[in-house]
Amino acid sequence: MSGSELKIVIADDDEPICSLLSDMLRTFDGVAVIGKASNGGNLLKLVKDTGPDAVFLDIQMPGLDGLSAVHQLQRQHPGVFIVFITAYPQYAAEAFNLDAVDYLIKPLNRERIGRTLDKLKRFKEMRTAGGKDHQPYPGPGGSSKTTPDNYTKLTIKRGHGIIIINTDSIFFVEKVGKKCVIHTDSGLYETSERLSLLEQRLDPGRFFRCHKSFIINIDRVEKVLPYADRAYEVTFRNYPARVTMRREKFEAFCLMIQK
Structure with missing residues (x-):
């Protein structure tokens, strides 16, 4: 087994x-499934015996459940990366409080698993390059919440000139018809630039595409609460406007705010 392989243990009853x-994971290059467990107790022993890089585990298992098992894993083997798999999205916030790398919702999807594996491989490479047993996880896409210089200002065209917006002042960006409106501390700014292009110009460690029509600044968010079957409502500190977050975006948001 190559030392560069990503060694994975799975736990699901x-x-x-x-x-x-297991079959899905084995279809990816550079991935080795080195063991399977049916409950949290067996998982702890398996991790001790095999020394995996990452654990994919269900939250609800008989005996020692997934969340309890991870509490123990992080004390005994703090360098192991955690990926939760579950049919219950309501556990996302608690899972990410445990510094999980990712949170997969059943039914499992190969494309989604592929993104998780890419993330795990990046984290392993960072750890190896740093020469440390354990490092804090970076934010989504390998970014951190430290804002590089090119992300501190956002410029938009206005006639023959430009307007310069401090990105710290932005609450959210909203698509309205064929234009976008940027909500800031100092007022509203309208631009004809597409939302997807604005997203590329904002710090991916701080700005999150929560809906096809909204990009939010996670540092300005106060609450994210369910209000419909497949949606959440986002409110901001000291700003009355509210936006919608799609249910399938909630897990990624929970991961992002922990970084």
């Missing part, structure tokens, strides 16, 4: 799901 995930 549902044997068909466990086997499916």
Whole structure:
């Protein structure tokens, strides 16, 4: 087994799901599944015996559940990366409070698993390059919440000139018809630039595309609460406007705010 391989252990009491995930993982280059467990207790022993880089585990398992198992894993093996798999999105916030690298919702999807593996490989490479057993996880896409100089200002065209916006002042960016409106401490700014292009010019460690029509500044968010079957409502500190977050974006948001 190559030292560069990403060694993974799986824990899930549902044997068909466990086997499916194992088969999916083995289709990716540079990935080795080195063991499977059916509960948290067996998982702890397996991690001790095999020394994996990452653990993919279900939250709800008999005996020692996934969340409890991770509490113990982080004390005994703090360098192991954690990926939760579950059918219950409501556990996302608690899972990310445990510094999980990712949170996969069943039914499992190969493309989504691929993104998780890319993230794990980057983290392993960073750890190896740093020569440390454990380092804090960077934010989504490998970024951190430290804002580089090119992300501190956002310029938009206004006639034959430009307006310079301090990105710290932005609450959110909203798509309205064919234009976008930038909500800031100092007022509203309108631009004809597409939302997808504005997203590329904002710090990915601080700005999050929570909906097809909204990009939010996570540093200005006060609450994210469910208000419909497949949606959440986002409120901001000291700003009355509210935006919508799609349910499937909530897990990624929870991960982002922990970084």
